[in-house]
Amino acid sequence: MVKVLHHQPFKGIYLTYLVFTLVFFRLPIWILYYLNPGNRPRRTWTLKRCLAVEALRIFVALNEVNPIQGRDPTKEVPDNELTDAKFVWVNELADDVFCGEVRRAADQAKVVSSRLPGYWLLKKGMRLDDGWRARPKEKTLLHLHGGLFYIGSGHPSDLTASITRGLLQHSTVLRRTFAADYRLAASYPNPPKNPFPTAVVDALAAYQFLIRECEFEPENVIVMGDSAGGNIALALVRHLVENPIPSLPPPGKLLLMSPWADLSSSRVGPGSSQTDNIPSDLFNVQSQGLFGDYGVTSLLGSLDLGEAKTNRYLSPASAHIAATDGLFTDFPETFVVAGGAERLLDDSKVLIERMESDGVRVSSAIPPDAVHDYFAFAWHEPERTETLRTIGRWIDGT
Structure with missing residues (x-):
């Protein structure tokens, strides 16, 4: 239908x-x-x-x-159209970073790295008169927006930009954050484009930009993703952990906000958040079956659903992947946020359990009556502000 x-x-x-x-x-x-x-x-x-x-x-x-198609990734956004923000171009991924399983998947899907838009979001009143280069010991945050892999943008007007603006407000050390406008996936009835691992390739290029061009120290970078962006953030960090690159180590911290970490919907049924939280979630269109069907289909491209069940880059919280030791070994300190009323709650709970079992230092915030991505909505108080303040202190190290 x-x-x-x-x-x-x-x-x-x-x-x-x-x-x-x-x-x-x-x-x-x-x-x-x-x-x-x-x-x-x-x-x-x-x-x-x-x-x-x-x-x-x-x-x-x-x-x-x-399905809303994203902004034209070939067009530059002039300064006079932005407030407390700055547009930049992010260069293609270097050959030494474009490697491992991500490279093999890209070759199979005929995905190539290309220049992409990015946006600095600035603390209110701040200017970038001294250029992009990091100050000594400066911290920043790389944001990968949500949107089911096929909608949304890194542009400051996007709804998810309210998350990073909130973190800029509640962190004392953050002066600016960076949003990567990664390429969005699509499938029928739209022309198929940008399957996995396109978004991961773009996210890696943005991280490369921060480390190699802006000269941020990796330990001072927080990689953050909300919803589908959380999935991409996990894949980015996994790539850097599993393919050690001396000049591009993993980030110092990982921030996962309502992450979508099981694209196979492996826990649908009574007693699962996928089923029990249908009455209270934003996504109640499908009561059973594959969550985010169009997004998953678009992301998989020519891959079959079995890949979503067992590929650790796509579904690290899948019940089809045995929680064996080492799935998250050497991952950085992580903060996981989820709403107790959202359908993806189990994804976050499984991530926390698996990460902690592998020795990752994990903090979490799960307000019991909050919805998916609640921290992006100004009307979702007091949970939104309480969570942003807590994360701000975590970022600051206080």
Whole structure:
């Protein structure tokens, strides 16, 4: 049915139906229904939160029908279009970094490294008059945005930029963060493009930019990813750990925020967060089966689903991968954030368990009634600010 809705006139009819029913039917019904706290997905939720979650579910449904394609990666963004931010070009990945399993997967999928856009996000009032180069002992954060692998952007206007702006506000040492505008995947009904490991290649190029061109010390870089970006961040760090490159060591810290770490949905069923948190999550379109179907299909490209079940670069939290010693050996200190009301909660719990069993120093924050990527939403208080403050102290080392 969803594939039929990708084509006109069915797509237009469906989109008109969604907007019309949202304004004239759904919103009034939601208000009346959620006035009773007993009807809310979580009794602690306010009416405002219930309405916000319902509205976001509509947005997710719209993207199932009409996936938003990202910004044109060939166009530069002028300074006069940005506030407290700066556009830069990130060069292709060097041959000594483009190696190992990522290189083999890239060759198979015919993926090549290419120049990509990036954005410095600056602490309010800061300027880059002295250039990009790091100051002595300066810390920074590399952000890999979420968006199911096929939507979103590193641009400062993207919703997920509110996460890094919040961290800039609550960290005393961060002056700027860097967002990589990695290439987005696509599949039918759009022209197929940018399968795995395209986003990982781009993320590695951004990390290379910070270390080799901006001259940040690796121990002073935090790699952060939210949702699908968390998956990419894990793959980036895994590549650097498993393929030691003297001039490009792994980052000092890893920050995973609502990470999507099991693309195979290996834990669907009663008792799992994938199933039990359907009433309270942003992603309640599919009650069973593959979470984020279009994103997974686009990312896999010509690979079959079995790859998502057993490939540690794609699904390190998969139940199909034995939790043998060494899966996360030598990973940097990690902070894992998740919402207790989100469907991907189990991904975070498994990551924490597997990392700790391999000796990784792990901190975590899991507010019991928070949704997926709650730290990106200004209306999700007090959990959002409490979490950002905690992470700010972790970044600062206090």
